[in-house]
Amino acid sequence: DAEITQSPRHKITETGRQVTLACHQTWNHNNMFWYRQDLGHGLRLIHYSYGVHDTNKGEVSDGYSVSRSNTEDLPLTLESAASSQTSVYFCASSETGIGYTFGSGTRLTVV
Amino acid sequence: GEDVEQSLFLSVREGDSSVINCTYTDSSSTYLYWYKQEPGAGLQLLTYIFSNMDMKQDQRLTVLLNKKDKHLSLRIADTQTGDSAIYFCAESWNSGNTPLVFGKGTRLSVIA
Numbered sequence: 001d002a003e004i005t006q007s008p009r010h011k012i013t014e015t016g017r018q019v020t021l022a023c024h025q026t027w028n029h030n031n032m033f034w035y036r037q038d039l040g041h042g043l044r045l046i047h048y049s050y051g052v053h054d055t056n057k058g059e060v061s062d063g064y065s066v067s068r069s070n071t072e073d074l075p076l077t078l079e080s081a082a083s084s085q086t087s088v089y090f091c092a093s094s095e096t097g098i099g100y101t102f103g104s105g106t107r108l109t110v111v
Numbered sequence: 112g113e114d115v116e117q118s119l120f121l122s123v124r125e126g127d128s129s130v131i132n133c134t135y136t137d138s139s140s141t142y143l144y145w146y147k148q149e150p151g152a153g154l155q156l157l158t159y160i161f162s163n164m165d166m167k168q169d170q171r172l173t174v175l176l177n178k179k180d181k182h183l184s185l186r187i188a189d190t191q192t193g194d195s196a197i198y199f200c201a202e203s204w205n206s207g208n209t210p211l212v213f214g215k216g217t218r219l220s221v222i223a
Binding site: 031041058102 | 144152153154156199205206207208210211213214215
């Protein structure tokens with residue numbers, strides 16, 4: 001069955017380190033999205049991609065980057081992790097008219 | 112810009128109906144969604160409605176849309192303890208083809 005998987009599920013890192021969160025989908029969806037979830041803020045859009053080599057900034061993109069080298073993967077990189085980036089991160093994929101499928105999330109703690 | 116507002120908390124007794132409300136600002140929103148998030152879990156799509164519909168019913172769930180007032184509601188009939196979760200309202204103007212914009216979520220607590 002097609003699925004969308006995020007790894008790792010939990011990550012603890014130190015301030016200043018580079019961190020990459022993985023998102024892999026086997027739906028063959030063109031569109032992929034990264035959100036962060038924080039108490040009192042709901043889900044906020046970080047970056048998104050409409051296809052290979054396409055990336056776009058979302059509402060809270062500062063300090064994050066993404067690259068899309070194939071259809072299946074959209075890794076999210078924190079260039080220099082900060083405590084303010086402690087959050088739960090969700091990846092989603094979609095296709096026109098089909099809707100959105102979410103991963104199970106990655107809980108990131110920056111100490 | 113786009114904005115989606117929800118009340119943060121709702122408490123109901125088991126067996127009663129729950130009504131979770133949402134307002135949105137983008138008049139071009141074409142698709143409106145309700146997602147459920149249980150503790151420690153991801154987001155589960157509950158239901159969605161197109162903007163040309165006023166109501167959609169799916170078993171215990173009823174979605175009402177007032178497009179004039181940009182108001183969306185989710186009614187859960189015969190609320191059970193398993194319905195305790197955070198419920199997110201979300202909107203997009205092109206289903207699957209643009210990012211979802213989420214409300215902050217309503218935490219529903221069901222009292223036995």
